[in-house]
Amino acid sequence: MGTAVSIELADDRPGPELRALIDDVCRWLHEVDARFSTYKEDSEVSRMRRGELTLADCSDDLRHVLNACADLWRDTDGYFDAYAGGPLDPSGYVKGWSVEVASARLAAAGSVNHYINAGGDIRMRGHHPDGGPWRVGIRHPWEADKVSWVLALTDGAIATSGTYERGHHVINPRTGQPARGLRSVTVVGPDLTLADAYATAALAMGEAGLTWLAKLATDGYDSAVVTDDGRAFSSANLPAAV
Amino acid sequence: MRRSTAAAVGTLTGAALIVGVRLSVQPPAPPAAAQSPVDLVDNPSTPKPSGSAAAKKPAGKKTTAPAQNKSGLKDGTFKGKGSTNPYGTVQVTVKISDGKITAVDATYPLTGNSATINPVAIPKLKQETLQAQSAKVAAVSGATYTSQSYQESLQAALDSAKA
Numbered sequence: 001m002g003t004a005v006s007i008e009l010a011d012d013r014p015g016p017e018l019r020a021l022i023d024d025v026c027r028w029l030h031e032v033d034a035r036f037s038t039y040k041e042d043s044e045v046s047r048m049r050r051g052e053l054t055l056a057d058c059s060d061d062l063r064h065v066l067n068a069c070a071d072l073w074r075d076t077d078g079y080f081d082a083y084a085g086g087p088l089d090p091s092g093y094v095k096g097w098s099v100e101v102a103s104a105r106l107a108a109a110g111s112v113n114h115y116i117n118a119g120g121d122i123r124m125r126g127h128h129p130d131g132g133p134w135r136v137g138i139r140h141p142w143e144a145d146k147v148s149w150v151l152a153l154t155d156g157a158i159a160t161s162g163t164y165e166r167g168h169h170v171i172n173p174r175t176g177q178p179a180r181g182l183r184s185v186t187v188v189g190p191d192l193t194l195a196d197a198y199a200t201a202a203l204a205m206g207e208a209g210l211t212w213l214a215k216l217a218t219d220g221y222d223s224a225v226v227t228d229d230g231r232a233f234s235s236a237n238l239p240a241a242v
Numbered sequence: 243m244r245r246s247t248a249a250a251v252g253t254l255t256g257a258a259l260i261v262g263v264r265l266s267v268q269p270p271a272p273p274a275a276a277q278s279p280v281d282l283v284d285n286p287s288t289p290k291p292s293g294s295a296a297a298k299k300p301a302g303k304k305t306t307a308p309a310q311n312k313s314g315l316k317d318g319t320f321k322g323k324g325s326t327n328p329y330g331t332v333q334v335t336v337k338i339s340d341g342k343i344t345a346v347d348a349t350y351p352l353t354g355n356s357a358t359i360n361p362v363a364i365p366k367l368k369q370e371t372l373q374a375q376s377a378k379v380a381a382v383s384g385a386t387y388t389s390q391s392y393q394e395s396l397q398a399a400l401d402s403a404k405a
Contacts (some may be wrong), residue, residue, distance in 0.1 A: 004392035006401050089340060120384040127379055137377060137396070139384030145396055146374035147382065162385030179288065186383060214366050226372060232369035241377075 003095065003119035005029060009106070010093045010113035010129040018138035020109055025102045029118075032098040036065070038089050049087050065097065066089050068193065076210075080171040084204075096159060096196030103192075121159040121191050123192040135241055141184040141223070148232065149186070149224050152241035157192035161185050161199040163228075170203045181206030183228050188239060189221035199223075 007025055009018045035042045044062050047053040055063065069082040069090050082090045098118050103123040106114055113126030113133055124134045135153045137147030141164045151158060162184040163170065172179045185202045187195040198221055202209030210233055213223040222235040234240070315338045381394045392398050 003386070004398070006381065006397055008404070101369045115381055117383075118379045119392065120382070120386045120397070122381050122383050123379075134381065135377070135379045137379035137382045139382055139396060140372075140374045144394065145376075145399075147371055147379065147396070148379055149373065150375070150377045150379055158383040160383045160385055165391055184385065204366065210367050219275075225367065230372055232370050232372040234339050234370060235367050 005099075005119075008115050008119055009111055010127065011111050013110075017204055021109055024029050024109070025116065026105060027098040028102050028105065029098055032094060034092065035061070036094045036098075038091060045088065045090065054091070065093055068097070069093050072194075072197045072201075076197065078173055079201040079204040080197045084171045084173040091125075092200050093193060095119065095195060096121055096157075096193040100192040102159070121192060121196050123157045125155050126152060133241075138224055139184070142230075148184075148226065149234070149238070150241040151188060151239050153188070153239055156186050156188060156190055157195045158186060159192060159196035159199045160187075161196075161203045163203070170200065172204050172206065173235075179204045179206050181228055182209055182225055183230075184212070184226040185209065186224045187216070187221055188223070189216075189219075195221060 004084055005026075007241050011018065016148060022223075034040060035044045036137075038045055038049075040046060044058060045054060048058060048062070053062075055066065058066075072080040072093065073082070080092065082088055082093065084185055094238065095118055098120060099118045100123055103114070103125060106116075107125060109217050111125075115122055115124035115136075120139070122136060123135055128134050128160075133152040136151050136153065138151065138158075138160060139148040139162075140146040140148040140150070141162055146234075164183055165181075170179045171177070185199045187199040188204070189195045189198075198213070198216060202223070202225070205212055207227065210225060211226065213221075214235065216223065217235045217237060222238040224232070224234040224238055226232050316342065317338050320338070380400070382399075382400065384395065384396065386395050387393050
């Protein structure tokens, strides 16, 4: 994935136990990278691209990923598209999903207080070591060392998609042209895979994404958006820290 | 005459938008100012001055213009062009007496599934001021795609501070 992952465990447990939990998460993330990377010739995704692997004989995980991408394509009016760039590229789903799974594995192993941040997409549970909720900043879209919102969460996910780092790289699948209009889209909700996909889809939609994001609020997904011309928007129930 | 009409439209636009916010109505699309729900120019049938004598005469001549005053607002009841959001069409009506806005009303969709939606519950994203702050946070969410960009990120600074 070429992404740095930060993991913080805030459970009051012996050091070696915590290290073993982190090792397990790292093992899983490396496994995902080996199996789903489009940059690795022998990954399942690369083999499927070349036609060496069919839906019938691929792994359960890959089948899950492909089905989820299809569901999201439908739920986002086609704006989340694993084929937007041509051949299959489920990376936009796999990143959030792998972290969602990693956090669930930690929880199953008894870690109730942690966060995992994979390239700005965060899944958290429980509390900060100081006993309060996790405070998460949303990067200011023009000032890299500042944040534009601070959110407080105990259990949930935050994903941000933006054009400020790699330029207008997100393709609007309807036009085939780079998406324009929104500079930064953050979606907050219970599940990181959905939050991440929704943020990417809204970025692809451009300004129309604002209206689309507003409808997600009833499903428990709040959002914070900055447009190319610097206007900021947030949904009513965004869990902003006081 | 023309100039004062333009001024009235401008004021009504502003008023309607403010009301839209109060009633939690989603403006059509966020550079909403350009597509205000009240559009008297495109809707020649809408100005219905309440003074019946004035109303019967053709508009556009100074002598027949309805009561005009300092604010530049014509008295009467003005219905805006419907503004369509995902839940249906919302129409704003503004009533002006003595050049002042005395009442504003908005009608909500009453047909189909939309009728069951409470207008106050229509979700929206509210516009706010973009602020740059240096706050105490545990993590940062942002568009960081590569290991290189991670090195330069606020998250990396936080991580190294903890290590």
